[in-house]
Amino acid sequence: MMERLIAESTDCDFKVMLETKKPKSWLKSISAFANGIGGILFFGVRDNREVAGLTDIQSDAESISRLIKERITPLPQFVLTPVREQGKELLALSVTAGRSTPYYYKADGVMEAYIRVGNETVVAPDYVVNELILKGTNRSFDALISGVNKDEHSFTLLEATYRERTGIPFSMADYVSFGLADREGNLTNAGRLLTDQHIVFNSRIFCTRWNGLDKGSVFDDALDDKEYEGNLIYLLQSGCDFVRNNSKVRFTKAACYRVDKPDYAERAVTEAIVNALIHRDYIVLGSEIHIDMYDDRMEIQSPGGMYEGRPVQECDIESIGSVRRNPVIADLFHRMKYMERRGSGLKKIINETEKLPGYIKEQKPEFYSTPSDFRVVLKNVNYNLHTCTVQDSVQVVQDKRIMGLLEFCSTERSRREMQEFMGIASREYFRKKILRPLLDAGQIKMTMPSKPNSKNQRYVRTKE
Numbered sequence: 389m390m391e392r393l394i395a396e397s398t399d400c401d402f403k404v405m406l407e408t409k410k411p412k413s414w415l416k417s418i419s420a421f422a423n424g425i426g427g428i429l430f431f432g433v434r435d436n437r438e439v440a441g442l443t444d445i446q447s448d449a450e451s452i453s454r455l456i457k458e459r460i461t462p463l464p465q466f467v468l469t470p471v472r473e474q475g476k477e478l479l480a481l482s483v484t485a486g487r488s489t490p491y492y493y494k495a496d497g498v499m500e501a502y503i504r505v506g507n508e509t510v511v512a513p514d515y516v517v518n519e520l521i522l523k524g525t526n527r528s529f530d531a532l533i534s535g536v537n538k539d540e541h542s543f544t545l546l547e548a549t550y551r552e553r554t555g556i557p558f559s560m561a562d563y564v565s566f567g568l569a570d571r572e573g574n575l576t577n578a579g580r581l582l583t584d585q586h587i588v589f590n591s592r593i594f595c596t597r598w599n600g601l602d603k604g605s606v607f608d609d610a611l612d613d614k615e616y617e618g619n620l621i622y623l624l625q626s627g628c629d630f631v632r633n634n635s636k637v638r639f640t641k642a643a644c645y646r647v648d649k650p651d652y653a654e655r656a657v658t659e660a661i662v663n664a665l666i667h668r669d670y671i672v673l674g675s676e677i678h679i680d681m682y683d684d685r686m687e688i689q690s691p692g693g694m695y696e697g698r699p700v701q702e703c704d705i706e707s708i709g710s711v712r713r714n715p716v717i718a719d720l721f722h723r724m725k726y727m728e729r730r731g732s733g734l735k736k737i738i739n740e741t742e743k744l745p746g747y748i749k750e751q752k753p754e755f756y757s758t759p760s761d762f763r764v765v766l767k768n769v770n771y772n773l774h775t776c777t778v779q780d781s782v783q784v785v786q787d788k789r790i791m792g793l794l795e796f797c798s799t800e801r802s803r804r805e806m807q808e809f810m811g812i813a814s815r816e817y818f819r820k821k822i823l824r825p826l827l828d829a830g831q832i833k834m835t836m837p838s839k840p841n842s843k844n845q846r847y848v849r850t851k852e
Contacts, residue, residue: 399427441476664690
Protein backbone atom coordinates (compact mmCIF):
# COMPACT_ATOMS: atom_id res chain seq x y z
CA MET A 389 0.00 0.00 0.00
CA MET A 390 2.85 2.39 0.77
CA GLU A 391 4.21 2.10 -2.77
CA ARG A 392 0.76 2.84 -4.19
CA LEU A 393 0.44 5.95 -2.03
CA ILE A 394 3.89 7.11 -3.10
CA ALA A 395 2.99 6.58 -6.77
CA GLU A 396 -0.24 8.56 -6.37
CA SER A 397 1.26 11.44 -4.37
CA THR A 398 2.47 14.70 -5.87
CA ASP A 399 5.42 14.80 -3.47
CA CYS A 400 6.55 12.77 -0.48
CA ASP A 401 8.91 12.79 2.49
CA PHE A 402 9.94 10.20 5.10
CA LYS A 403 10.55 10.24 8.86
CA VAL A 404 11.82 7.17 10.69
CA MET A 405 10.02 8.30 13.87
CA LEU A 406 7.81 11.07 15.21
CA GLU A 407 9.91 13.84 16.73
CA THR A 408 7.83 15.70 19.33
CA LYS A 409 10.57 17.67 21.11
CA LYS A 410 11.81 19.16 17.85
CA PRO A 411 8.71 18.96 15.64
CA LYS A 412 10.00 21.59 13.21
CA SER A 413 11.98 18.79 11.52
CA TRP A 414 8.74 17.51 9.99
CA LEU A 415 6.26 20.36 10.43
CA LYS A 416 8.16 22.44 7.89
CA SER A 417 7.31 19.74 5.34
CA ILE A 418 3.62 20.26 6.16
CA SER A 419 4.02 23.99 5.48
CA ALA A 420 5.81 23.28 2.20
CA PHE A 421 3.23 20.76 0.98
CA ALA A 422 0.36 23.14 1.77
CA ASN A 423 2.16 26.04 0.06
CA GLY A 424 2.86 23.91 -3.00
CA ILE A 425 1.12 21.03 -4.70
CA GLY A 426 0.42 18.87 -1.66
CA GLY A 427 2.19 15.70 -0.62
CA ILE A 428 2.46 12.78 1.80
CA LEU A 429 4.70 12.47 4.85
CA PHE A 430 5.35 8.89 5.99
CA PHE A 431 6.21 8.23 9.64
CA GLY A 432 8.04 5.01 10.40
CA VAL A 433 10.02 4.92 7.13
CA ARG A 434 13.69 5.74 6.62
CA ASP A 435 14.89 8.04 3.83
CA ASN A 436 15.89 5.02 1.73
CA ARG A 437 12.25 3.80 2.04
CA GLU A 438 13.20 1.00 4.41
CA VAL A 439 10.23 0.29 6.71
CA ALA A 440 11.08 0.75 10.42
CA GLY A 441 7.58 0.96 11.88
CA LEU A 442 6.05 2.87 14.83
CA THR A 443 5.43 1.43 18.29
CA ASP A 444 2.26 3.36 19.17
CA ILE A 445 0.47 4.79 16.12
CA GLN A 446 -2.57 5.92 18.15
CA SER A 447 -0.49 8.16 20.41
CA ASP A 448 1.61 9.37 17.46
CA ALA A 449 -1.49 10.23 15.44
CA GLU A 450 -2.86 12.33 18.31
CA SER A 451 0.47 14.15 18.68
CA ILE A 452 0.69 14.84 14.94
CA SER A 453 -2.80 16.34 14.83
CA ARG A 454 -2.18 18.45 17.92
CA LEU A 455 1.16 19.83 16.75
CA ILE A 456 -0.18 20.73 13.30
CA LYS A 457 -3.07 22.65 14.88
CA GLU A 458 -0.70 24.42 17.30
CA ARG A 459 2.22 25.21 14.95
CA ILE A 460 0.85 25.61 11.38
CA THR A 461 -1.25 28.65 10.51
CA PRO A 462 -3.68 28.81 8.84
CA LEU A 463 -4.68 25.21 9.46
CA PRO A 464 -4.12 23.12 6.30
CA GLN A 465 -6.31 20.25 5.18
CA PHE A 466 -4.73 16.91 6.06
CA VAL A 467 -5.66 13.24 6.50
CA LEU A 468 -3.86 10.72 8.72
CA THR A 469 -4.03 7.14 7.52
CA PRO A 470 -2.65 4.08 9.36
CA VAL A 471 -0.74 1.78 7.02
CA ARG A 472 0.47 -1.77 7.64
CA GLU A 473 3.57 -2.61 5.63
CA GLN A 474 5.77 -5.70 6.01
CA GLY A 475 3.99 -6.50 9.27
CA LYS A 476 4.80 -3.07 10.76
CA GLU A 477 2.59 -0.08 11.58
CA LEU A 478 3.12 3.24 9.76
CA LEU A 479 1.31 6.55 9.48
CA ALA A 480 0.73 8.36 6.17
CA LEU A 481 0.00 12.07 6.57
CA SER A 482 -1.58 13.44 3.36
CA VAL A 483 -1.56 17.24 3.00
CA THR A 484 -3.69 18.99 0.38
CA ALA A 485 -2.42 21.92 -1.68
CA GLY A 486 -3.80 24.92 0.19
CA ARG A 487 -5.98 27.77 -1.05
CA SER A 488 -5.23 30.14 1.86
CA THR A 489 -1.48 30.50 1.29
CA PRO A 490 0.99 31.15 2.74
CA TYR A 491 0.96 28.45 5.43
CA TYR A 492 3.45 29.32 8.17
CA TYR A 493 5.29 27.30 10.76
CA LYS A 494 5.09 29.31 13.99
CA ALA A 495 7.11 28.84 17.19
CA ASP A 496 9.02 31.01 19.66
CA GLY A 497 7.64 34.20 18.12
CA VAL A 498 8.91 33.30 14.63
CA MET A 499 6.74 32.59 11.58
CA GLU A 500 8.32 30.96 8.52
CA ALA A 501 6.78 29.74 5.29
CA TYR A 502 8.41 26.78 3.54
CA ILE A 503 8.44 25.44 -0.01
CA ARG A 504 9.77 22.34 -1.71
CA VAL A 505 12.82 22.57 -3.98
CA GLY A 506 13.37 19.16 -5.49
CA ASN A 507 13.39 16.72 -2.56
CA GLU A 508 14.31 19.38 -0.02
CA THR A 509 12.20 21.69 2.14
CA VAL A 510 13.56 25.25 2.35
CA VAL A 511 12.44 28.61 3.73
CA ALA A 512 10.45 30.49 1.08
CA PRO A 513 12.26 33.61 -0.24
CA ASP A 514 10.47 36.92 0.22
CA TYR A 515 9.28 37.14 -3.39
CA VAL A 516 7.75 33.65 -3.12
CA VAL A 517 5.98 34.66 0.11
CA ASN A 518 4.61 37.73 -1.66
CA GLU A 519 3.28 35.58 -4.48
CA LEU A 520 1.76 33.13 -1.99
CA ILE A 521 0.01 36.05 -0.28
CA LEU A 522 -1.51 37.13 -3.61
CA LYS A 523 -2.55 33.58 -4.40
CA GLY A 524 -4.07 33.14 -0.94
CA THR A 525 -6.20 36.27 -1.38
CA ASN A 526 -7.22 35.24 -4.91
CA ARG A 527 -5.36 38.16 -6.48
CA SER A 528 -2.64 38.43 -9.11
CA PHE A 529 0.23 40.89 -9.43
CA ASP A 530 -0.93 42.23 -12.78
CA ALA A 531 -4.41 43.05 -11.43
CA LEU A 532 -3.19 45.15 -8.48
CA ILE A 533 -3.84 48.90 -8.63
CA SER A 534 -0.53 50.73 -8.79
CA GLY A 535 -1.46 54.34 -8.01
CA VAL A 536 0.07 55.51 -11.32
CA ASN A 537 -2.29 57.79 -13.26
CA LYS A 538 -3.16 56.68 -16.77
CA ASP A 539 -3.31 60.23 -18.15
CA GLU A 540 0.38 60.71 -17.39
CA HIS A 541 1.42 58.04 -19.89
CA SER A 542 0.85 57.08 -23.53
CA PHE A 543 -0.24 53.76 -25.06
CA THR A 544 0.46 54.31 -28.76
CA LEU A 545 2.01 50.89 -29.41
CA LEU A 546 -0.73 49.02 -27.54
CA GLU A 547 -3.55 50.80 -29.33
CA ALA A 548 -1.94 50.49 -32.78
CA THR A 549 -1.12 46.80 -32.31
CA TYR A 550 -4.57 45.99 -31.00
CA ARG A 551 -6.23 47.62 -34.00
CA GLU A 552 -3.84 45.95 -36.45
CA ARG A 553 -4.37 42.45 -35.05
CA THR A 554 -8.11 42.63 -34.27
CA GLY A 555 -9.43 45.24 -36.72
CA ILE A 556 -11.12 46.99 -33.78
CA PRO A 557 -10.06 50.35 -32.30
CA PHE A 558 -8.94 50.33 -28.67
CA SER A 559 -11.50 52.50 -26.82
CA MET A 560 -11.11 54.37 -23.54
CA ALA A 561 -13.61 51.99 -21.91
CA ASP A 562 -11.39 49.04 -22.83
CA TYR A 563 -8.75 50.15 -20.33
CA VAL A 564 -11.20 49.44 -17.51
CA SER A 565 -12.95 46.41 -19.00
CA PHE A 566 -9.64 44.73 -19.87
CA GLY A 567 -8.25 45.33 -16.36
CA LEU A 568 -5.57 47.89 -17.29
CA ALA A 569 -6.98 50.70 -15.13
CA ASP A 570 -9.74 51.37 -12.60
CA ARG A 571 -12.61 53.83 -13.03
CA GLU A 572 -10.61 56.57 -11.29
CA GLY A 573 -7.89 56.35 -13.94
CA ASN A 574 -5.29 54.51 -11.84
CA LEU A 575 -3.29 51.94 -13.77
CA THR A 576 -3.04 48.33 -12.68
CA ASN A 577 0.37 46.68 -12.91
CA ALA A 578 -0.75 45.21 -16.24
CA GLY A 579 -1.41 48.74 -17.46
CA ARG A 580 2.04 49.86 -16.28
CA LEU A 581 3.62 47.03 -18.28
CA LEU A 582 1.91 48.25 -21.48
CA THR A 583 2.72 51.97 -21.42
CA ASP A 584 5.05 53.38 -24.08
CA GLN A 585 7.30 54.54 -21.25
CA HIS A 586 9.52 52.16 -19.28
CA ILE A 587 8.05 52.46 -15.77
CA VAL A 588 8.39 48.82 -14.61
CA PHE A 589 12.10 48.22 -14.13
CA ASN A 590 11.80 44.42 -14.37
CA SER A 591 10.17 44.60 -17.82
CA ARG A 592 13.32 43.64 -19.75
CA ILE A 593 14.78 41.05 -22.11
CA PHE A 594 18.51 40.37 -22.40
CA CYS A 595 19.43 38.70 -25.70
CA THR A 596 22.82 37.16 -26.57
CA ARG A 597 24.12 35.20 -29.55
CA TRP A 598 27.09 33.24 -28.19
CA ASN A 599 29.99 32.01 -30.30
CA GLY A 600 29.92 28.25 -29.76
CA LEU A 601 27.98 25.94 -27.47
CA ASP A 602 28.45 27.64 -24.08
CA LYS A 603 28.30 31.02 -22.43
CA GLY A 604 31.38 33.13 -22.02
CA SER A 605 32.23 36.80 -21.70
CA VAL A 606 29.82 39.10 -23.53
CA PHE A 607 32.81 41.22 -24.56
CA ASP A 608 34.86 38.33 -25.96
CA ASP A 609 32.50 35.46 -26.80
CA ALA A 610 29.26 37.12 -27.91
CA LEU A 611 28.60 37.60 -31.62
CA ASP A 612 25.65 39.85 -30.87
CA ASP A 613 23.93 41.10 -27.72
CA LYS A 614 21.00 43.41 -27.11
CA GLU A 615 19.08 44.64 -24.07
CA TYR A 616 15.44 45.65 -24.51
CA GLU A 617 13.20 47.25 -21.91
CA GLY A 618 9.69 48.65 -21.73
CA ASN A 619 6.31 47.76 -23.22
CA LEU A 620 5.51 44.03 -23.38
CA ILE A 621 4.53 44.22 -27.05
CA TYR A 622 7.82 45.93 -27.84
CA LEU A 623 9.70 43.23 -25.92
CA LEU A 624 7.91 40.50 -27.88
CA GLN A 625 8.65 42.11 -31.23
CA SER A 626 12.28 42.87 -30.31
CA GLY A 627 12.93 39.36 -28.97
CA CYS A 628 11.53 37.77 -32.14
CA ASP A 629 13.57 40.16 -34.31
CA PHE A 630 16.76 39.29 -32.45
CA VAL A 631 16.21 35.57 -32.99
CA ARG A 632 15.37 36.13 -36.65
CA ASN A 633 18.49 38.24 -37.21
CA ASN A 634 20.74 35.66 -35.54
CA SER A 635 19.44 32.51 -37.21
CA LYS A 636 19.51 31.31 -40.80
CA VAL A 637 17.09 30.00 -43.41
CA ARG A 638 18.95 27.48 -45.53
CA PHE A 639 17.40 25.75 -48.53
CA THR A 640 17.60 22.66 -50.71
CA LYS A 641 16.74 22.57 -54.39
CA ALA A 642 14.32 20.17 -56.03
CA ALA A 643 13.49 19.81 -59.73
CA CYS A 644 11.00 22.68 -59.93
CA TYR A 645 11.14 24.31 -56.53
CA ARG A 646 13.23 24.84 -53.41
CA VAL A 647 12.58 23.91 -49.77
CA ASP A 648 13.42 26.52 -47.12
CA LYS A 649 15.04 25.06 -44.00
CA PRO A 650 14.98 27.57 -41.13
CA ASP A 651 17.02 26.88 -38.00
CA TYR A 652 13.93 27.41 -35.81
CA ALA A 653 10.18 27.47 -36.35
CA GLU A 654 9.15 31.12 -36.20
CA ARG A 655 5.81 30.32 -34.57
CA ALA A 656 7.53 28.18 -31.92
CA VAL A 657 9.89 31.06 -31.09
CA THR A 658 6.98 33.49 -30.79
CA GLU A 659 5.06 31.09 -28.55
CA ALA A 660 8.10 30.61 -26.30
CA ILE A 661 8.70 34.35 -25.90
CA VAL A 662 4.97 35.03 -25.32
CA ASN A 663 4.99 32.26 -22.69
CA ALA A 664 7.95 33.91 -20.96
CA LEU A 665 6.31 37.37 -20.95
CA ILE A 666 2.89 36.17 -19.81
CA HIS A 667 3.83 33.65 -17.14
CA ARG A 668 6.95 35.21 -15.65
CA ASP A 669 7.05 36.46 -12.06
CA TYR A 670 7.30 40.26 -12.10
CA ILE A 671 7.60 40.40 -8.31
CA VAL A 672 11.26 39.25 -8.42
CA LEU A 673 13.24 42.49 -8.21
CA GLY A 674 16.18 42.91 -10.58
CA SER A 675 15.04 40.08 -12.82
CA GLU A 676 14.56 39.83 -16.58
CA ILE A 677 13.94 37.34 -19.37
CA HIS A 678 17.05 35.92 -21.08
CA ILE A 679 17.29 34.68 -24.67
CA ASP A 680 20.60 32.88 -25.18
CA MET A 681 21.39 31.58 -28.67
CA TYR A 682 24.17 29.06 -29.30
CA ASP A 683 25.30 27.22 -32.41
CA ASP A 684 23.12 24.19 -31.64
CA ARG A 685 20.21 25.59 -29.60
CA MET A 686 18.35 28.53 -28.13
CA GLU A 687 17.36 28.88 -24.46
CA ILE A 688 14.59 31.23 -23.27
CA GLN A 689 14.61 31.64 -19.50
CA SER A 690 12.09 33.61 -17.44
CA PRO A 691 11.76 34.33 -13.69
CA GLY A 692 9.22 32.21 -11.82
CA GLY A 693 8.61 28.48 -12.01
CA MET A 694 5.34 26.67 -12.60
CA TYR A 695 2.59 28.76 -10.99
CA GLU A 696 0.81 25.63 -9.77
CA GLY A 697 1.93 22.04 -10.08
CA ARG A 698 5.11 20.03 -10.08
CA PRO A 699 8.21 20.95 -12.14
CA VAL A 700 7.35 20.96 -15.84
CA GLN A 701 9.95 18.28 -16.64
CA GLU A 702 7.96 15.87 -14.49
CA CYS A 703 4.66 16.63 -16.27
CA ASP A 704 2.96 15.27 -19.34
CA ILE A 705 2.93 18.25 -21.70
CA GLU A 706 -0.28 16.98 -23.29
CA SER A 707 -2.17 17.23 -20.00
CA ILE A 708 -0.86 20.48 -18.50
CA GLY A 709 -3.79 22.74 -17.67
CA SER A 710 -4.09 26.47 -18.22
CA VAL A 711 -3.11 28.19 -14.95
CA ARG A 712 -1.98 31.77 -15.46
CA ARG A 713 0.18 33.79 -13.12
CA ASN A 714 -0.85 37.06 -14.84
CA PRO A 715 -4.43 36.57 -16.09
CA VAL A 716 -5.01 40.21 -17.11
CA ILE A 717 -1.99 40.24 -19.42
CA ALA A 718 -2.83 36.76 -20.70
CA ASP A 719 -6.39 37.82 -21.56
CA LEU A 720 -5.19 40.86 -23.50
CA PHE A 721 -2.60 38.87 -25.44
CA HIS A 722 -5.31 36.33 -26.24
CA ARG A 723 -7.53 39.11 -27.60
CA MET A 724 -4.64 40.20 -29.83
CA LYS A 725 -4.27 36.58 -31.03
CA TYR A 726 -0.76 36.15 -29.64
CA MET A 727 -1.79 33.17 -27.52
CA GLU A 728 -4.65 30.81 -26.65
CA ARG A 729 -6.25 30.37 -23.23
CA ARG A 730 -6.30 26.59 -23.29
CA GLY A 731 -2.85 25.81 -21.93
CA SER A 732 -1.71 24.72 -25.42
CA GLY A 733 1.36 26.95 -25.77
CA LEU A 734 3.95 24.28 -24.94
CA LYS A 735 2.26 21.77 -27.23
CA LYS A 736 2.28 24.32 -30.06
CA ILE A 737 6.02 24.88 -29.57
CA ILE A 738 6.57 21.14 -30.03
CA ASN A 739 4.14 20.79 -32.94
CA GLU A 740 5.56 23.74 -34.88
CA THR A 741 9.13 22.49 -34.42
CA GLU A 742 8.18 19.02 -35.64
CA LYS A 743 7.00 20.54 -38.94
CA LEU A 744 10.48 21.83 -39.81
CA PRO A 745 12.22 20.14 -42.79
CA GLY A 746 14.96 17.83 -41.53
CA TYR A 747 13.54 17.59 -38.00
CA ILE A 748 14.42 14.45 -36.02
CA LYS A 749 13.05 13.35 -32.64
CA GLU A 750 16.31 14.21 -30.86
CA GLN A 751 15.55 17.86 -31.66
CA LYS A 752 12.27 17.92 -29.73
CA PRO A 753 11.96 21.10 -27.61
CA GLU A 754 12.68 20.67 -23.91
CA PHE A 755 11.14 22.40 -20.90
CA TYR A 756 12.61 22.79 -17.41
CA SER A 757 11.41 24.59 -14.28
CA THR A 758 12.48 25.20 -10.70
CA PRO A 759 10.62 27.23 -8.06
CA SER A 760 12.48 30.31 -9.32
CA ASP A 761 12.64 30.02 -13.12
CA PHE A 762 11.24 28.44 -16.30
CA ARG A 763 13.36 27.49 -19.33
CA VAL A 764 12.50 26.51 -22.90
CA VAL A 765 15.20 24.88 -25.05
CA LEU A 766 14.72 24.92 -28.83
CA LYS A 767 17.17 22.89 -30.93
CA ASN A 768 18.73 24.23 -34.14
CA VAL A 769 17.53 21.62 -36.65
CA ASN A 770 20.30 22.59 -39.10
CA TYR A 771 23.17 22.23 -36.65
CA ASN A 772 25.94 19.92 -37.91
CA LEU A 773 24.21 19.23 -41.23
CA HIS A 774 25.87 19.53 -44.63
CA THR A 775 25.69 23.32 -44.53
CA CYS A 776 28.36 25.12 -42.57
CA THR A 777 28.41 26.23 -38.96
CA VAL A 778 30.34 29.18 -37.60
CA GLN A 779 33.12 26.84 -36.48
CA ASP A 780 33.54 25.13 -39.86
CA SER A 781 35.94 27.30 -41.85
CA VAL A 782 36.47 24.60 -44.51
CA GLN A 783 32.81 24.53 -45.56
CA VAL A 784 32.03 28.18 -44.83
CA VAL A 785 31.94 29.06 -48.55
CA GLN A 786 28.92 26.76 -48.98
CA ASP A 787 26.71 28.93 -46.79
CA LYS A 788 23.99 30.86 -48.63
CA ARG A 789 24.99 34.06 -46.89
CA ILE A 790 28.62 33.58 -47.91
CA MET A 791 27.56 33.10 -51.52
CA GLY A 792 25.70 36.39 -51.22
CA LEU A 793 28.83 38.02 -49.82
CA LEU A 794 30.87 36.76 -52.76
CA GLU A 795 28.36 38.30 -55.15
CA PHE A 796 28.59 41.52 -53.13
CA CYS A 797 32.39 41.45 -53.64
CA SER A 798 32.14 41.35 -57.43
CA THR A 799 33.42 44.89 -57.07
CA GLU A 800 36.02 45.95 -54.52
CA ARG A 801 34.73 46.24 -50.95
CA SER A 802 36.25 47.26 -47.65
CA ARG A 803 36.25 45.02 -44.62
CA ARG A 804 33.69 47.27 -42.95
CA GLU A 805 31.36 47.10 -45.96
CA MET A 806 31.59 43.31 -46.02
CA GLN A 807 30.99 43.02 -42.29
CA GLU A 808 27.93 45.29 -42.44
CA PHE A 809 26.60 43.31 -45.41
CA MET A 810 26.77 40.13 -43.32
CA GLY A 811 25.16 41.85 -40.32
CA ILE A 812 27.96 40.71 -37.97
CA ALA A 813 28.65 42.95 -34.97
CA SER A 814 32.04 41.54 -33.89
CA ARG A 815 35.00 42.68 -36.01
CA GLU A 816 37.27 39.99 -34.56
CA TYR A 817 34.76 37.25 -35.30
CA PHE A 818 34.32 38.46 -38.90
CA ARG A 819 38.08 38.49 -39.47
CA LYS A 820 38.71 35.02 -38.01
CA LYS A 821 35.62 33.12 -39.13
CA ILE A 822 34.65 34.77 -42.42
CA LEU A 823 37.37 36.92 -43.97
CA ARG A 824 40.40 34.73 -43.27
CA PRO A 825 38.79 31.42 -44.44
CA LEU A 826 37.65 33.08 -47.68
CA LEU A 827 41.18 34.40 -48.29
CA ASP A 828 42.72 31.01 -47.48
CA ALA A 829 40.26 29.26 -49.79
CA GLY A 830 41.11 31.65 -52.61
CA GLN A 831 37.51 32.83 -52.92
CA ILE A 832 38.50 36.48 -52.49
CA LYS A 833 41.75 38.38 -52.73
CA MET A 834 43.06 41.57 -51.21
CA THR A 835 43.77 44.50 -53.50
CA MET A 836 46.71 46.43 -52.10
CA PRO A 837 46.14 50.11 -51.39
CA SER A 838 48.52 52.84 -52.51
CA LYS A 839 50.22 52.85 -49.12
CA PRO A 840 51.71 49.61 -47.69
CA ASN A 841 50.16 48.37 -44.43
CA SER A 842 47.27 50.78 -44.81
CA LYS A 843 44.07 50.08 -42.91
CA ASN A 844 42.14 50.72 -46.10
CA GLN A 845 42.71 47.37 -47.79
CA ARG A 846 39.90 46.32 -50.06
CA TYR A 847 38.81 42.88 -51.20
CA VAL A 848 37.37 41.50 -54.41
CA ARG A 849 36.01 38.11 -55.49
CA THR A 850 38.41 36.01 -57.52
CA LYS A 851 37.39 34.69 -60.92
CA GLU A 852 36.02 31.13 -60.86
